[in-house]
Amino acid sequence: MEMQATLQPSIHEQTLLNIVRTLPTERMVQLLDYARYIKAQALNESTILYGETEADILADEARWDEQFAATEDSMGSMADRVRASIRAGQSAPMVFTAKGTIAPK
Numbered sequence: 001m002e003m004q005a006t007l008q009p010s011i012h013e014q015t016l017l018n019i020v021r022t023l024p025t026e027r028m029v030q031l032l033d034y035a036r037y038i039k040a041q042a043l044n045e046s047t048i049l050y051g052e053t054e055a056d057i058l059a060d061e062a063r064w065d066e067q068f069a070a071t072e073d074s075m076g077s078m079a080d081r082v083r084a085s086i087r088a089g090q091s092a093p094m095v096f097t098a099k100g101t102i103a104p105k
Helices: 011-021 025-050 054-087
Strands: none
Touching: none
């Protein structure tokens, strides 16, 4: 059985979602347009703060994508080995203490 991690929205994200759900469609469109404006402003600020242009950022993201793609096959085979180990009963679940650390065996 595969487990999938889910990301829980932060309190700010949840508050924003609650507000958006109450808006009429035309206001949602305006909010989306404004969010895109804020995103563009943040990108411009990072260019000023860090000296990176949008082209630099996109090139960096492309390099990360290439590096990730290069490891995808080995990660997939590693995951297959882990699943086989679990099915064979060769692994034990992790147990955590109340403080969140891994409990000793």
